[in-house]
Amino acid sequence: MTAGARAPRVPRVLSIAGTDPSGGAGIQADLKSIAAMGGYGMAVVTALVAQNTRGVRAVHVPPPEFLRTQLDAVGDDVEIDAIKIGMLHSEPLVAVVDDWLARRGHDLVVLDPVMVATSGDRLLDPAAEAAIRALCGRVALVTPNLPELAVLAEEPVARTWLDALAQAQRFARTSGAAVLVKGGHLDGDECPDAIVTPDGVAAEVLRRRIASTNTHGTGCSLSSAMATLGASGVGWTGALARATEWLAGSITAGAALGVGRGNGPVDHLHELRPHLPSPVSWTERAWAGAAPLRAAVGSCAFVEGLRTGELDEPVFAWYLQQDALYLSEYARVLARASALAPRGEEQVFWAEAAASAIAVESELHRSRVGADAADPAAATLAYTDHLHAASARGSYGELVAALLPCFWLYSDVGERFAAASHPDHPYRDWLSTYADPAFAASTRAAIEIVERAAADASAAERERMSVAFTRSMRRELAFFEAPVTELAGATSAGGPARGA
Incomplete structure (x- = not known):
């Protein structure tokens, strides 16, 4: 049998x-x-x-x-x-x-x-x-x-x-x-x-x-x-x-x-036991499970230097060039999420997020580093490839779970940046972007959407959502670590630092 x-x-x-x-x-x-x-x-x-x-x-x-x-x-x-x-x-x-x-x-x-x-x-x-x-x-x-x-x-x-x-x-x-x-x-x-x-x-x-x-x-x-x-x-x-x-x-x-x-x-x-509330929601479990990764992001040299204002300008410029490349691909994946969304308000949310990634955040990049082209770094390619792979599989829950860290993690970091910001901070414009109340509201909306997707998903899809969320958190950490490690490697090799 x-x-x-x-x-x-x-x-x-x-x-x-x-x-x-x-x-x-x-x-x-x-x-x-x-x-x-x-x-x-x-x-x-x-x-x-x-x-x-x-x-x-x-x-x-x-x-x-x-x-x-x-x-x-x-x-x-x-x-x-x-x-x-x-x-x-x-x-x-x-x-x-x-x-x-x-x-x-x-x-x-x-x-x-x-x-x-x-x-x-x-x-x-x-x-x-x-x-x-x-x-x-x-x-x-x-x-x-x-x-x-x-x-x-x-x-x-x-x-x-x-x-x-x-x-x-x-x-x-x-x-x-x-x-x-x-x-x-x-x-x-x-x-x-x-x-x-x-x-x-x-x-x-x-x-x-x-x-x-x-x-x-x-x-x-x-x-x-x-x-x-x-x-x-x-x-x-x-x-x-x-x-x-x-x-x-x-x-x-x-x-x-x-x-x-x-x-x-x-x-x-x-x-x-349907009469008892679930101990924690899917998004709460995912966020709690990512605590070590969140701690690593908060303590990494790039984020700490950005918070204190002591980050070297060439390092920040390199990051901005990579982030611009990331946002271009990220906007395409957001548009895919809009196409897959089962509810009209969710379609609108992801479409507006795609437009924001291009029109608002990319403008901040251009004002800082201009329009010079750069080649995508390994960390950038790994992250965007992960998002495109989640998009290609056609699972709405898996895709939005992969997208959520780019909202939630940046909002979380933004709260720390808000406390450190002051009029003379060299990166105040960047800090204020992620500490903006409107971005915090978008993050809350994204969390609610992903929670609904988890509730609608099968057990197998929820497993895929968990994996996608964790992998995106890992990609975020690697993305934040890359500016320092990449430029340090270029300097030790005796060549010019990319983006400097």
Whole structure:
């Protein structure tokens, strides 16, 4: 049975896993996740685990014969549409499950291979690891974290996303199972996930990393959600987008539960509480997630020099020439947003913004540096290429999310500039442009438009919006850093500084 096969209206999903009496992981998390995805959950216990949000205290493993009796009791009576497998404590337990699956022969199985602790310690002996590796040949999807993927592949832990995808493909070819690769163990603000088959990457979701300690049981929850969606007839591509969007919301809402004093659980059922307000809006989450990038912009040499007035004039002139090139392309992308906008007032807003970029801000550039042409720098090209790519994909939500940082970030910087401005400031005209109340009002309107777009978007499009917003914030930082680094490089090379 494959993920795209026809399934009953209410999928019946069996979890084979250990327990968590605090409710955040194990079969307790599995049952909540199955319910959240619209399924009917069942559970066979492999191990009784005394744990809470702070850690594991003890594990009691019933005899393998009792595991077999539980499996037969469910399988003899209930038609099972999907099976999620979690903690299998030892090789004898793996053997029981493997034999039971072999006798059934047709199940949609998702395996979350619990093999490596958060600390990095191996949880299974070599015999059990080998048994889990062999079990992967019976499953449709395996969902390891990166250390677990390394154990399965018998390779070192991948240190980059591209290395992880390549390692997953090698293991998929060996095992025949698709692999859900999770980038949570990697550094950086983006947290990617992907479905990798023997043929390569079948689906990929990029989302912003959520700053939260409510991550207890996320691996259990994601694998159970994928099993339920697969049993519902959703292909792995759609299942990945839906499950990761739901899990991101669960993590965000988890803090409100107030459960435990360690790494708390996620709120699996946050979507079933319409009477409660959302903890934060999409734009608030995006802005909060970009806090490190915003801080880097505020402290970079160019912005600080512009604020104090100590910025060298050649550096500012170089920036203005690049900004003029940027605005020319930016205006075209704004016009594209106007064409895609679903509402008349939004069409007008983006069209007026395009006109403003050309008629108002470009005029300020000409008054400062004249009409001399300049070649676009690498940072300029990278930013405009990113915007044009978002425009070409035809997703209104993704495009306006990519455009929003050029409003919001400059308005945010403008507030700092307003406090520093004085009649003798050498860059007062520039500072006043972004501290202007009319620009602040436009920024608020842009935020409202993007928030509406997020509300109208599918889960997959909201993921793309998050990626587009974060990438634009990164491009903004690179754009602000470029004047100083470019001129410093030109000076150290002994050549004239461009724009000087």
